[in-house]
Amino acid sequence: RRDAPSPLHGACREDRLNIVVWLHSLGADIRAACECNFLGTGWYFYTPMMSALVGSWLAKEQMFQPGSLGVAQWLFDIGAGSDIRPPGNSFAQLYGSGTFDRQKFPLFKAATEAASPWDNMTYDPILKVRWLLVHGAANGDDGHFNGMIFDMTVYNPMGPSRLKRSRIVSSLEELIEARRSFLDIVLPAVFLERIPAPVLSVLNGVDGILPLIADFVGVPRGRCLRNMFECYEYFSNEARNEEDTDEEDDEHGELQG
Numbered sequence: 001r002r003d004a005p006s007p008l009h010g011a012c013r014e015d016r017l018n019i020v021v022w023l024h025s026l027g028a029d030i031r032a033a034c035e036c037n038f039l040g041t042g043w044y045f046y047t048p049m050m051s052a053l054v055g056s057w058l059a060k061e062q063m064f065q066p067g068s069l070g071v072a073q074w075l076f077d078i079g080a081g082s083d084i085r086p087p088g089n090s091f092a093q094l095y096g097s098g099t100f101d102r103q104k105f106p107l108f109k110a111a112t113e114a115a116s117p118w119d120n121m122t123y124d125p126i127l128k129v130r131w132l133l134v135h136g137a138a139n140g141d142d143g144h145f146n147g148m149i150f151d152m153t154v155y156n157p158m159g160p161s162r163l164k165r166s167r168i169v170s171s172l173e174e175l176i177e178a179r180r181s182f183l184d185i186v187l188p189a190v191f192l193e194r195i196p197a198p199v200l201s202v203l204n205g206v207d208g209i210l211p212l213i214a215d216f217v218g219v220p221r222g223r224c225l226r227n228m229f230e231c232y233e234y235f236s237n238e239a240r241n242e243e244d245t246d247e248e249d250d251e252h253g254e255l256q257g
Helices: 007-013 017-025 048-053 069-084 091-097 106-115 126-134 147-154 165-192 198-203 209-217 223-256
Strands: 034-037 043-046 056-058 063-065
Touching (some): 007 017, 007 048, 043 048, 048 069, 048 106, 069 106, 106 126, 126 223
């Protein structure tokens, strides 16, 4: 463990994928952890994955960038996938001990940014929350999404309670719709030469091309697809309960007024 960020940490944080790839080719450890007091704001735990997912201020553009999903995905694909979960122990051990630091959870960091988005962000940080969920950041030790893990990580006791579950649902619905469009348009176009994209028929018979297209357009598949539907089922139910609670609070406030 380092006591200061490495050049790789800095490149991940600043969305410099070409530099990240170059440093890795020179032997940089994509899972190296450091613990540092960044600008005197407190001690924080960083892996390259965490560095890629934590937002930073872009002075030249005068905008806030909520991390780099491109760098995070590259790190995930080449072997740093486990770093989207807390380090060291299983979730059961962490929650059973009652002593764990949420600052080491990328999901906690992402949800905190999504709960209080800035006006001039390069993209909505809810996309970062969605990416983490779909890739298993709130999965239990059995490999399935676990709502209790999400709630304990994000909402209890110091989490960003203003992050509405309905926002997560809306973001997941966009992903589900993208998959539906892929199934309704791309697949028929490749195999049946069907309008509106007959040019895709030239890809018919090209081995392994469809998974690559799906990955390119961001359509989940495999375990990510299962995570997406498990998350959607959970958050849809929770969002309805959230709306009922908000209505009850409004009615209570009117009665008191």
